[in-house]
Amino acid sequence: MLREPLFIGIESSRADRFPQILCLTDKGGTILSMNRRGQDVFCCPDESVTGWHISDLFAPSERERFVAECARTVDGAGSPPSPYTVLDRNRRPARVLPVFTPAGEGFWVNLVEIDADAGRHTPDMRQTLLTFMDTFPQTFFEFDEHGTITYVNHHGLLEFGFTAEDLEGGLNAYDLIALPDRTRAYQNVAYRMDGRIPACHEYTFLRKDGSTVPVIVHSVAVTKNGEATGTWGLVIDISEIRAAQEELEQMNQTLKLVSTLTRHELMNILTALAGWVDLAAGVTTEPDVDRYLKKATEAAGMLRKHLDFSREIQQVGTAAPTWQDLDAAVGSARSYLENGVQNLTIRTETAGVRVLADTLFDRVFYILLENSLRHGKGVTEVRVRVEGSLIVYEDNGCGVPVREKKRIFELGYGKNTGFGLYLARRILAVTGIKIKEEGEPGTGARFVLSIPQDQIRFF
Structure with a gap:
């Protein structure tokens, strides 16, 4: 990350003397001005290029990649990690390395001509x-x-x-x-x-x-x-960045320790509470008291689920992503299920596929399977397949109402704890995988996982 803009305060005349292509853009990438070297390379006066998007200077086949790389790097004002092809005034390709530098509300973009x-x-x-x-x-x-x-x-x-x-x-x-x-x-x-x-x-x-x-x-x-x-x-x-990272890491370690100790103590209290409730239930003959004890047991169970969720969400992103076998992840998820799995058929077309994902990747499919069994109203079959860089999960249940399709991934939304799909989305987001529900209500749920092209392999 560049803490000090390289080009702030440079007058237009000085930029024109710079022997490399130099563009000033807003935060969205719209070109505000271009120096003389750029005008010469692209054969366009400054006023004619104003309003273009910076990606318009690149070869059509590379524009989408450039925009994606910029989205990852522009906050840090760094360079995309690979060179790109631009087309000069004669439509001849030239290789450049874009270097972004913050300038007020926008950026200077220096296209370093690396093949020159x-x-x-x-x-x-x-x-x-x-x-x-x-x-x-x-x-x-x-x-x-x-x-x-x-x-x-x-x-x-x-x-x-x-x-x-x-x-x-x-x-x-x-x-x-x-x-x-x-x-x-x-x-x-x-x-x-x-x-x-x-x-x-x-x-x-x-x-x-x-x-x-x-x-x-x-x-x-x-x-x-x-x-x-x-x-x-x-x-x-990057001394300041490193210092901030180390301070943040120390704070995270402290919070993790406090969270772990607190969760451990609460679990011990819940275990003791469950024991006392069981003892009380064994000696009471009053229907009202028995009903209250059952409510207390349910409340304790809900609190235990909250503590389990806090442990799982704390683990997300703590380990480096790894290449994971998709078939094995689905199989592992099935093994976690306790109820309803006997009557569930899982059909997979996932052999030979590996995905770069968080180490809790299999947990995503466990959450999807559990949701199908819990909310699908009689789900008997689930299908998981791969379509290009998409992983598609479908069941034959009642589906998701249109009004709930986006909200089901929100923390706390749902008929049970409201944690599951939120956790699944967080796990996938560690490596940029997106998830959305695209099924037709009444015909079953359909979850689509969009995998970045460079994070899926076929063997």
């Missing part, structure tokens, strides 16, 4: 670029194929405690990376120099005084006559 031949830039253009970089409140650098640093902007020298004399004396980029990260940095640069996809990576950098700083590095290969000759990069200090 560095040799075509004149010395004047290079000097203009370097002068421009010196105004940035973030670190820009350049190093050659051997790792020797050939340029660091003014902010970078101050940030890491070096001087221009240090730079002239010879600094190697890899020496500024903490030892545990150094081998990985060598490999990442080698991949990039070999023509592989540019990306961003996290490292720990070393300042001149020996102190360390966590950073994210965005970088691209510099080419000359088609050969990689070095690397250009942007370094973003």
Whole structure:
């Protein structure tokens, strides 16, 4: 995440001198202005491009992917993790790496031309670029194929405690990376120099005084006559983010401990309460007292369900997502059922399918099966199948009334605890899986799980 906008305060004339494509957009991605380099590449004056969406500059086949990636990264003002194709004024494709930078109520979008031949830039253009970089409140650098640093902007020298004399004396980029990260940095640069996809990576950098700083590095290969000759990069200090993450993690651990201890004590109290109620029921002969004791037992049972739910919701997202066998998940869910499963036929067309999901993925199908048995009014058959990147769950029950289709996923809504489908949605959301109910009332429930394309595999 960029805490300080790179381009805030840059006048239009200075943006026009920037030798890369630069667009100013609002938060929705609508272009407000474009610098001269962009106008030249796309052969359109500034006023004609105003009002376009930034994705309109990209090849049609890549627009949907670009918009999806932007939605994931724009809050953090980072770069989408892969390059894209734009079409220049002659409809020829060119590869660019978009870098987003917050600017007031919108963003500057720098389309770094990663396939551009560095040799075509004149010395004047290079000097203009370097002068421009010196105004940035973030670190820009350049190093050659051997790792020797050939340029660091003014902010970078101050940030890491070096001087221009240090730079002239010879600094190697890899020496500024903490030892545990150094081998990985060598490999990442080698991949990039070999023509592989540019990306961003996290490292720990070393300042001149020996102190360390966590950073994210965005970088691209510099080419000359088609050969990689070095690397250009942007370094973003993420110390504040790391500190906030650590503080949040400590708070979460404290809350988790308090929650666990409280739940444990309440469970002990409920166990004791259930015992005393059973003893009382065994000695009373009064119908009214017996009725009250049954109500107390029901209330205790409801409280136990609330405590069970608090334990389950606490586990969501605590472990890294894993590739899970869909067939096994449905089978596991069936094994959890206690009532009504003897009369239930489950037909699956899920063999050979794996889904990247939270470790509680099988719990989703348990919840769906339990809902079918509890609310379906005589459900005898359930079918689970895969259609492309969709998982479809259907039963032959009474279905879901139209007015309830959206509300059934709300916390507390429903005829039982109101926890089940809310929990299912939370489990799926960990990896971006969406769920909705699309069945026809009277013919059965139909839940559709939409899996991101890169999170489902077929074997």
